[in-house]
Amino acid sequence: MDDHILEMRGITKTFPGVKALENVNLAVRRGEIHAICGENGAGKSTLMKVLSGVYPAGSYDGEIVYDGQPVRFNGIRDSEHVGIVIIHQELALVPYLSIAENMFLGNERRGRGGLIDWNKANAEAARLLAEVGLDENPVTPVGQLGVGKQQLVEIAKALSKDVRLLILDEPTAALNDNDSAHLLDLMRRLRERGITSIMISHKLGEITAVSDNVTVIRDGKTVETLSLHAGEVTQERIIRGMVGRDLESYYPERESHPGEEVLRVEDWTVWHPTQERKIVDGANLTVRAGEVVGIAGLMGAGRTELAMSVFGRAYGRNITGRMFVHGKEVRPKNVAEAIDAGIAYATEDRKHYGLNLIEDIRRNVSAAALDKLASRGFVNGNEEIKVAEGYRKSMNVRAPSVASVVGKLSGGNQQKVVLSKWLYTDPEVLILDEPTRGIDVGAKYEIYTIINRLVASGKAVLVISSELPELLGICDRIYTLSAGRITGEVPVGQATQENLMELMTKEKELAA
Amino acid sequence: MTRTVPPSSEPEAQTSTGPKDVAPAVALHTGTSDVRALLTSNLRQSGIYVAFVVIIGLFAVLTGGTSLSPGNVTNIVLQYSYILILAIGMVIVIIAGHIDLSVGSVVALTGATSAVLVIQQGMPWWVGVLAALAVGLAIGAWQGFWVAYVGIPAFIVTLAGMLLFRGLTLQVLDNISLSPFPQGYSRIASGFLNGLLGGNGYDAFTLLIGAIAVAGYAVSQYRSRIARIRYEQPVESFPLFVLKIVLVGAVVMAFAWQLATARGLPIVLIILAVLIIAYSVITTRTVFGRQVYAIGGNLAAATLSGVKVRAVNFWIFVNMGFLAAVAGVVFSSRSNGAQPSAGNMFELDAIAAAFIGGAAVTGGVGTVVGAMVGGLIMAVMSNGMQLMGVDQSIQSVVKGLVLLLAVAFDVYNKRRAGASR
Numbered sequence: 057m058d059d060h061i062l063e064m065r066g067i068t069k070t071f072p073g074v075k076a077l078e079n080v081n082l083a084v085r086r087g088e089i090h091a092i093c094g095e096n097g098a099g100k101s102t103l104m105k106v107l108s109g110v111y112p113a114g115s116y117d118g119e120i121v122y123d124g125q126p127v128r129f130n131g132i133r134d135s136e137h138v139g140i141v142i143i144h145q146e147l148a149l150v151p152y153l154s155i156a157e158n159m160f161l162g163n164e165r166r167g168r169g170g171l172i173d174w175n176k177a178n179a180e181a182a183r184l185l186a187e188v189g190l191d192e193n194p195v196t197p198v199g200q201l202g203v204g205k206q207q208l209v210e211i212a213k214a215l216s217k218d219v220r221l222l223i224l225d226e227p228t229a230a231l232n233d234n235d236s237a238h239l240l241d242l243m244r245r246l247r248e249r250g251i252t253s254i255m256i257s258h259k260l261g262e263i264t265a266v267s268d269n270v271t272v273i274r275d276g277k278t279v280e281t282l283s284l285h286a287g288e289v290t291q292e293r294i295i296r297g298m299v300g301r302d303l304e305s306y307y308p309e310r311e312s313h314p315g316e317e318v319l320r321v322e323d324w325t326v327w328h329p330t331q332e333r334k335i336v337d338g339a340n341l342t343v344r345a346g347e348v349v350g351i352a353g354l355m356g357a358g359r360t361e362l363a364m365s366v367f368g369r370a371y372g373r374n375i376t377g378r379m380f381v382h383g384k385e386v387r388p389k390n391v392a393e394a395i396d397a398g399i400a401y402a403t404e405d406r407k408h409y410g411l412n413l414i415e416d417i418r419r420n421v422s423a424a425a426l427d428k429l430a431s432r433g434f435v436n437g438n439e440e441i442k443v444a445e446g447y448r449k450s451m452n453v454r455a456p457s458v459a460s461v462v463g464k465l466s467g468g469n470q471q472k473v474v475l476s477k478w479l480y481t482d483p484e485v486l487i488l489d490e491p492t493r494g495i496d497v498g499a500k501y502e503i504y505t506i507i508n509r510l511v512a513s514g515k516a517v518l519v520i521s522s523e524l525p526e527l528l529g530i531c532d533r534i535y536t537l538s539a540g541r542i543t544g545e546v547p548v549g550q551a552t553q554e555n556l557m558e559l560m561t562k563e564k565e566l567a568a
Numbered sequence: 569m570t571r572t573v574p575p576s577s578e579p580e581a582q583t584s585t586g587p588k589d590v591a592p593a594v595a596l597h598t599g600t601s602d603v604r605a606l607l608t609s610n611l612r613q614s615g616i617y618v619a620f621v622v623i624i625g626l627f628a629v630l631t632g633g634t635s636l637s638p639g640n641v642t643n644i645v646l647q648y649s650y651i652l653i654l655a656i657g658m659v660i661v662i663i664a665g666h667i668d669l670s671v672g673s674v675v676a677l678t679g680a681t682s683a684v685l686v687i688q689q690g691m692p693w694w695v696g697v698l699a700a701l702a703v704g705l706a707i708g709a710w711q712g713f714w715v716a717y718v719g720i721p722a723f724i725v726t727l728a729g730m731l732l733f734r735g736l737t738l739q740v741l742d743n744i745s746l747s748p749f750p751q752g753y754s755r756i757a758s759g760f761l762n763g764l765l766g767g768n769g770y771d772a773f774t775l776l777i778g779a780i781a782v783a784g785y786a787v788s789q790y791r792s793r794i795a796r797i798r799y800e801q802p803v804e805s806f807p808l809f810v811l812k813i814v815l816v817g818a819v820v821m822a823f824a825w826q827l828a829t830a831r832g833l834p835i836v837l838i839i840l841a842v843l844i845i846a847y848s849v850i851t852t853r854t855v856f857g858r859q860v861y862a863i864g865g866n867l868a869a870a871t872l873s874g875v876k877v878r879a880v881n882f883w884i885f886v887n888m889g890f891l892a893a894v895a896g897v898v899f900s901s902r903s904n905g906a907q908p909s910a911g912n913m914f915e916l917d918a919i920a921a922a923f924i925g926g927a928a929v930t931g932g933v934g935t936v937v938g939a940m941v942g943g944l945i946m947a948v949m950s951n952g953m954q955l956m957g958v959d960q961s962i963q964s965v966v967k968g969l970v971l972l973l974a975v976a977f978d979v980y981n982k983r984r985a986g987a988s989r
Binding site (some may be wrong): 367370394395401403408409410411413424427430433434435438439442 | 795796798799800801853854855856858859861862865866868869870871872873874875876928932933
C-alpha cells in the first residue's frame, strides 16, 4: 500500500449552471512532486481551491483525506494550519512591504507585549531566503524584485509556515528560462527535504523533467494518473490525455474561399509595460479576406498582448515591427487610428474592457463609431436607434429593446452587443479574443454563424481561443504561439489537437 | 393613453415589458400599466422631481405662502444662480468620474481679477468680464493638464488648486476687499429687464419672453416627435403630447407671472437659461457629451473604443474653469465687489447639487437638468428655512442629511437593480 499524504475522492463541485468538477480523484504520495495538467478551464484551479479551503467544506461533494485523516477545511487558514500552502498564479505579495513583512503577514513573529519582534523576524527571513537560494536583504521592498524572485519569496513564506504540502499554480508561467530552471531545482531540493509538492503546469517539458506522477484532468473529470518513473510516458502521451475528447459537431458548415491578403504583421515584438521581458517576440502573421485564422496558445503565451499591441498599441511598450492592411503599411499610434485603419478588436474580457455596463444597447453599439452618426459634433439619436435596432435584430440579441441596459443581459447577448459595436466600425479585419468565453452552447453556435457570415461577406477574421476544438471547428488556418513566439502555422486540414498542443508547448531550446 | 407600437417590436419584447399579471396586449395599450412602468423604471430620475415638488409644497405651507411670493421667487433665482452655474460644470466633471474641489477659489480669483481691473484700474465693465473668463479658462487648462496628461487624480489636483487659487486671490486683492462696481457690471447679477413693453402692475416683456420660451419648447418637442415618427420610434399619443406641453407651459407662465409682478426678468436668469439649454444639448446630443459618459461608465472600454480620453478629460476641466469664471463674474457682480473669502465652500454646494440630482459617485451617470433640480432643492430649502428664521446651524444639519439621504436612495436603488439581475 502506498503512503499517501493526500487523497481526494469523488470531488464534485458545481457553480450555478456549470459542473466545474465531476467525481475527481487525486492521490498524492508523501514526498513526491505531483503534476496536474489539463487545458484551460479543465478544472485544475478549482480543484486546488477545494483542497485549500477557498471553497469551504460543504460547498462541494466528496471527501478529502490528509495524512490518513478525513479533513474538512472552512477556509484557507484551516488548510495552512495542517501545512497545506497554495501559491497562486497571480502572486499575492504586497509590493510596498519588505520581504520579511510579506513573509510573516498574518503570521507575525510576536515578541514581548504582543509587539512584533522585527529582529527575530528579519533573522528568520534571512535564514529562509538562504534556504530557497535567494540572495536578498529581508528589508528590501518586494516591489523591487523581479517576478522570479517574488516567486521564491512566496516559497520562503510557505516554508515559514512549516509547509508539508506545497501547491504551485503555474509557477513558471511568468518566468524566464533561467528563473524557471532555478525554481525547478528548488522544487527538487524541497523534495529531498521531504516536502510534497503539487504543481499545476502547462509546460510539459517541465512536468516530465521534475515530477514523479502526473494526473490529467479534462472537462472537470480525472482522466488518468501516469507514473513518470516507468520511463515510457512521453509528452505526446500526456497531450493525448489532455485533449482526448471527441470533437463535437456544433460548428456550422462553411465553404472557404480565401481572397487577397488583408492584414500582414511582420517581425512584431512587444515588451512588457513595466518589466524587462519580451511578451511577443518577432511574430509574423497574415490574414486573408474571407478567411478565419486562429491563434492557439496557452495562458501567458502572449495572445491577447499580440492582438492588443496591433490594435493601436493598446498594450506594451517598445513595439517594433511593421503591419500592412491591404498591402499598405499602417502605423496606428492609438486605438482611434487603428479603427480608422480598419482594425477592430473584441476583447476577451467584455465586462471590463468591452462594454459600458451601465449604459443601454444603443449607446454601446455606437460607442466605437459615433462619428458615423454625427454631423458637426451632434449625434443623430434617431439614426443611432435605427442602427442599434438593426443589429439587435440581425444579431438576434435577446432584449426587449435597444434601451435595455447591457449589464443585465446574459453573457451571450453581451457578446453579440460587443460584436455589433465592432461590426458598425466596418472593419477590414476583425480580431476576436475568446469570442465564446463564458457563454452557453446555443449562443456559441450563433456566434460561429455570425463569424461565418462575416467572412462570407469578404471580411478577414482572426480568432484567439483557448479551446482547440473551437479553433479546429471554425478556422481555415491556425498559428500556434508559445512564450511570445509563433511556433507553427497549420492549415486546418492538417491540424489535430495533438500537433497543435505540441506546438503550443514547444519551448525555446531550454537553457542548458 | 395609447402608444403607437413600432412594427419592429417582437412578441418576446412585449411580454417582458408588461407586468406578469396582465396580458401583453393589454399592457401595451392601457395607460395605467404604462405609466406605472414608466414611473418604476425611472424612479431614480422621477424621484428627484417628486421630491422637488414635495419640498416646494412643504415650504409653501410652512412659510404660509411667502416662499412662493413673487419677490421671493425672484430672490431664489438671484441668490443661487452662481451655485447652479457651478453645478452645470461640476456634474460633467462628476459624470466623467472626477471631482473639482477648487471651484470656490476659482470664483474668488476670477471675481478678484475683474474687480482689480474695473474698480482699481477703472476699465470698462466688459474688460473685467473678459479678463475673468480668460483667467478661468487658463485655470481650467492648468488643472486639465495635470489630470489628463500627467495622470494626477483630480481630487489631488483640485485640492491643490483650492489652496493655490485662494492664495492668489489674496495676492491679487492685497488682502483687502474691493467695492463697489460701476453700474454696468453690477447689473449682470442684480439687473432686470423690465418696462420695455410697459404693462400695468406687471412687466409685459417678461411675459413675452416666457411665452416665447413656451413656444420654443413646443416647437422643438413637435419637431423631435416628427423625427421619431419618421424613424418609426414609439411616441406618446397626441392628446398626451399636448397635455405635456400645456402643463410645462402653465408652469413656465406661472413662474414668468411671479417674476413679472415683482421686478421683471433678471438678467442672470437669461444667462442661466442659456447655459442650461446649451449644456443639456452638449451632454446628451454631442459626440463630446457621449464620450464623457463613456469615460465615466467604463474607462478601459472607452479607451479601447477609440475615445481620446486625455483630450476629453482636458476639455472637461477647461469647461469647468470657464463656468467657474462665469459664476465668479455673477457672484462678484451680485456682492458688488470682491472679497478675499468670496466663494468659500461653493464647491461643496455644487458637488451636493450634482449628487442630489442623481449623479453617481462612481461616474457615468448624471444629467445637467438633474443637477439643476438638485441645486434648486437645496436653494428652496435654504431659502425656506431662512424665511422661517431657522438657525444657521440647523440649516446646515438639514442640508447634510438631505445630501446623505439622496445618495443613500441612489445606492439603494442601484443595489436593488443589481439584485434583480
